[in-house]
Amino acid sequence: MSSSRIVILGTGNVASILGQALRNNGCEVCQVFGRTREKVAALASRLDATPVCNLDTLAIDADFYIICLADQAIEAVASRMPRVEGTIMHCSGSLDIDVLRKYHRDAAVLYPLQSFTASRNINLATTPFLLEASSPGVLARLQQLASLLSGNCLNVDSPVRLKIHLAAVFACNFANHMSAIASELLEREGLNFDILRPMLSETFDKILTAKPADAQTGPARRNDRIIIDKHIDLLSCDPEWKLVYELLSQSINELNKRNNDV
Numbered sequence: 001m002s003s004s005r006i007v008i009l010g011t012g013n014v015a016s017i018l019g020q021a022l023r024n025n026g027c028e029v030c031q032v033f034g035r036t037r038e039k040v041a042a043l044a045s046r047l048d049a050t051p052v053c054n055l056d057t058l059a060i061d062a063d064f065y066i067i068c069l070a071d072q073a074i075e076a077v078a079s080r081m082p083r084v085e086g087t088i089m090h091c092s093g094s095l096d097i098d099v100l101r102k103y104h105r106d107a108a109v110l111y112p113l114q115s116f117t118a119s120r121n122i123n124l125a126t127t128p129f130l131l132e133a134s135s136p137g138v139l140a141r142l143q144q145l146a147s148l149l150s151g152n153c154l155n156v157d158s159p160v161r162l163k164i165h166l167a168a169v170f171a172c173n174f175a176n177h178m179s180a181i182a183s184e185l186l187e188r189e190g191l192n193f194d195i196l197r198p199m200l201s202e203t204f205d206k207i208l209t210a211k212p213a214d215a216q217t218g219p220a221r222r223n224d225r226i227i228i229d230k231h232i233d234l235l236s237c238d239p240e241w242k243l244v245y246e247l248l249s250q251s252i253n254e255l256n257k258r259n260n261d262v
Contacts, residue, residue: 058084067089
């Protein structure tokens with residue numbers, strides 16, 4: 001498996017990080033496909049691969065074709081790919097495997113449950129990889145490939161993977177957005193977001209070592225209407241953030257009550 005030939009379709013963060021990790025673990029990345037010639041050439045150069053901007057010129061004898069594209073582009077690319085000998089897979093948390101299986105017999109999903117940013121080094125060895133395949137034989141080959149990347153690989157079907165993706169959006173994307181709002185509120189007063197970093201560090205340390213609901217603090221958990229109403233009044237000029245505050249405070253209070261009723 002370490003000598004597998006890989007075609008990467010995409011030039012973004014996921015394509016770059018997965019391609020480099022596979023190459024570092026003995027795989028040959030033989031081609032990189034993309035629409036922007038400069039980006040394709042740059043990534044192909046880093047991976048010692050051939051740049052390709054036309055799907056008709058894809059190698060048909062690679063072992064794996066890893067589509068690392070935006071969700072809305074995956075099926076369109078899969079439908080236009082030539083008939084190839086290897087397994088075609090995507091890396092999406094929200095797309096069903098059927099978007100590939102309707103066009104290719106050997107289809108799979110290799111979804112890294114991680115947030116990818118170009119400027120940060122990602123530890124793939126501990127990143128959960130959620131795997132799905134169109135047949136037991138394809139799954140066995142996929143598991144071998146994934147084991148080169150991580151020691152934390154799980155077999156998960158499309159409906160469950162979508163629910164995990166939803167949970168990840170709440171835990172990561174929404175949490176980050178709350179911090180973005182906090183940062184803007186502070187900036188309006190000439191204050192730096194750094195003042196919140198120790199509290200954020202403690203908060204995330206707690207939720208990584210305990211049940212998140214048990215780590216919840218603040219006025220909404222206590223249902224302290226005096227403080228909540230003061231905060232709502234401060235947000236009177238920001239109706240969207242006011243609504244977010246009200247909905248989240250209500251959700252926190254109701255979840256706390258449900259947990260205490262158990």
